Amino acid sequence: MTGYHYDCIVVGSGHAGSCAAISAVQAGCKRVLMVEKAPEEWVGGNGYFTAGAHRTVHGGLHDLLPFVQNVTAEQVDMEPYTAEDFTADIMRVGANKPSPALVKAVVDGSREAIEWLAESIGITFVFSFNRQAYVVDGKQKFWGGMVLSVEDGGKGLIAAHRRALAKHGVEVWFDSPVTELLTADDGVVGVVAQRDGEYVQIYAPATILAAGGFEANRQMRAEHLGGNWERAKVRGTPYNTGDGFTLVKPLGAKLTGDWGGCHSTCWDAHAPPDSGDRRLTNQYTKSGYPLGVMLNSKGLRFVDEGEDFRNYTYAKFGRAILEQPGGWAFQVWDTKGVKYLREEEYGEGIVRSITADTLEELAARLVDEGLEAPSTFIQTMIQYNNAATQPDAAQRWNPAIKDGVSTQSSPSTRLDLPKSNWALPINEPPYTVVKVGCGITFTFGGLAIDADTAQVLSNGVGEADSKPIPIGGLFCTGEMVGGLFYNNYPGGSGLTAGAVFGRKAGRSAARLLSSGPR
The missing domain is CATH 3.50.50.60 (FAD/NAD(P)-binding domain)
Structure with a gap:
């Protein structure tokens, strides 16, 4: 030697x-x-x-x-x-x-x-x-x-x-x-x-x-x-x-x-499986979930998207996505949420998005992306919107603080799984969905x-x-x-x-x- x-x-x-x-x-x-x-x-x-x-x-x-x-x-x-x-x-x-x-x-x-x-x-x-x-x-x-x-x-x-x-x-x-x-x-x-x-x-x-x-x-x-x-x-x-x-x-x-x-995060479901992309690098991250909701292939929510600021939840939410059927989920917004999404993560040419003018149309389109229960998806969205509809929510909503705008204000509509902050109803079409998986960063x-x-x-x-x-x-x-x-x-x-x-x-x-x- x-x-x-x-x-x-x-x-x-x-x-x-x-x-x-x-x-x-x-x-x-x-x-x-x-x-x-x-x-x-x-x-x-x-x-x-x-x-x-x-x-x-x-x-x-x-x-x-x-x-x-x-x-x-x-x-x-x-x-x-x-x-x-x-x-x-x-x-x-x-x-x-x-x-x-x-x-x-x-x-x-x-x-x-x-x-x-x-x-x-x-x-x-x-x-x-x-x-x-x-x-x-x-x-x-x-x-x-x-x-x-x-x-x-x-x-x-x-x-x-x-x-x-x-x-x-x-x-x-x-x-x-x-x-x-x-x-x-x-x-x-x-x-x-x-x-x-x-x-x-x-x-x-x-x-x-x-x-x-x-x-x-x-x-x-x-x-x-x-x-x-x-x-x-x-x-x-x-x-x-x-x-x-x-x-x-x-x-x-x-x-x-x-x-x-490990450190994981919401990652584009269509990204390469075994390595990052040297050109797009971190742009496969999909961190806009606090502004909307996430549903799995069964049409059900599985995390409190507004539990805390993204900085403190994305690592564990990546794991939560992996634990869903198939290891992926849908992120969903309406026009109110879309305008706050980061261009480098969700812009045209960066991500494949699905849009529709009604929840029914959206659910039908998601079947081709793996949605197994369209009716449950629609029902979950309706229940969420009912719980998120508050007279003063739009005035109190503030994405830069934990604003307390939640789905839990009314005993008659509150959800078993809350969204604790930033919970505006998703009811202003067109609706936008991005399919996400789990990206692992380091152990x-x-x-x-x-x-x-x-x-x-x-x-x-x-x-x-x-x-x-x-x-x-x-x-x-x-x-x-x-x-x-x-x-x-x-x-x-x-x-x-x-x-x-x-x-x-x-x-x-x-x-x-x-x-x-x-």
Whole structure:
């Protein structure tokens, strides 16, 4: 085998891995190698397929204005988002299961990470008007805590990273899957990678795993998430197949977190099944359900579409769709809702929609799309409309707040399954329907890490304090980290976490280098 020597090896070319590599250089590593199993045309991992959303603690509009390029102060109505808010959101949607130490690390490091991404990576942040705000009283009113995106979404994010990697002298190998971790008595000392048809040994004091989850592996999805997940549609890269977890098995690395959970969402039912589209990327998302209703093939509603802001429900509603007969559902609106739908998700040429002037005509057309019970569909819509008809609903309706406009105001018409907010009757034709499936983004189970250093922990414990023993020379960031998300996910937290732990891993790698031989 051919041998190579570097100061730090990063496995994976996505957002988190790029943050780790650049952080390592800035902290003192002179020779950093990024190893990626995908070909160069698939660079960027899942980060490329995102909208670039970053959730961060901030003090309000003027705190963020130095980092955004698309706004003047007069256009925006934005509340501060505190550390307490961010912490509460992760813990609330995660049923209080997330690791407090990991949550604190992400929350406390979020604002500094945004500044670092802007200044060190050259990422151009914008306010996410089209995704996270509605015009109220002439101003863009933000809702749901998440306000920042990247110019040109994930494409812009990864383009900025690639420029920064080149600027910082990081070497990148594509088409080079890592097949083994090299170890010595004191931990990991490098990797074996397959390159140009041969296996090569690459040595470094520090190795950082940023290889993503197992969402693109049908067998692992079925094993850990359940049999239904074999039919979920992969939103991002087809190369996240759980290889990183296979690599650490011989080391006794501690697995933790929600191995039965994942980030999923409402996804175009006609999207490709096994990978995202590099052109349309996140445009297959179909997030307009709070403005309408969702019905399954039996003509029945199955979630409270207005339970909370989309940021806090889309990850679990993707799972709910997958659990329906056939693993898909219909999203339904009238003219009142359609005008608020995002053009990039629902525009002409982006989505296949079905329209009709009456509910009867609509139900008949949906039979060809798989509707099994047209009469039940019509009855469900009539019952919903009766429950949603309130004298003052139109005046109180406000998509930028949880407005309390629900189906439950009248004891005689209230529904067994409510719509708790934004429940206007769907009675102004033409009616519009889009068929959606479940798109899987990333899996929640992963490796246990030290929240301060991002070092991977083992199953063994120390004799003195019974704490897990760190594995020497091995660090982790991105979607391979376990214990941060359970059951559900606050939108925009994943990219922020990848940056926070990527920076920590890079700095830890440099400290290891400066401390001399282990």
